[in-house]
Amino acid sequence: MRLHITLDDELVEELDRRAGTRQRSAYIEAAVRQTLDDERRWDDVESALGSLADSGHAWDDDPATWVRAQREADSRRTG
Structure with a gap:
């Protein structure tokens, strides 16, 4: 389909x-x-x-403890 448009000279x-x-x-x-x-x-x-319920997160009360537990549970982590 053809369409006629007008553009500023500098833009062209x-x-x-x-x-x-x-x-x-x-x-x-x-x-x-x-x-x-x-x-x-x-x-x-x-x-x-807004379609997802704001039910909070497992880490809301104590993020540092939650992170530590995640690291300890990671079997790939060494040391």
Whole structure:
């Protein structure tokens, strides 16, 4: 599909330096795809906020003791 857009002259000059005059459309298409994908991911992140119950963690009362116990339980740890 063809689309007519207007861009600032300085923006077009930089686009040409980076993509070349014969690759403008491909460069713009890739940039729009990336931006839309990023925005979809942020929408997913924002919709998931608060969906997990805040039930606390095993380390909340005494983090140092919890870390020590994890290290002692690690069979790969030597020494």
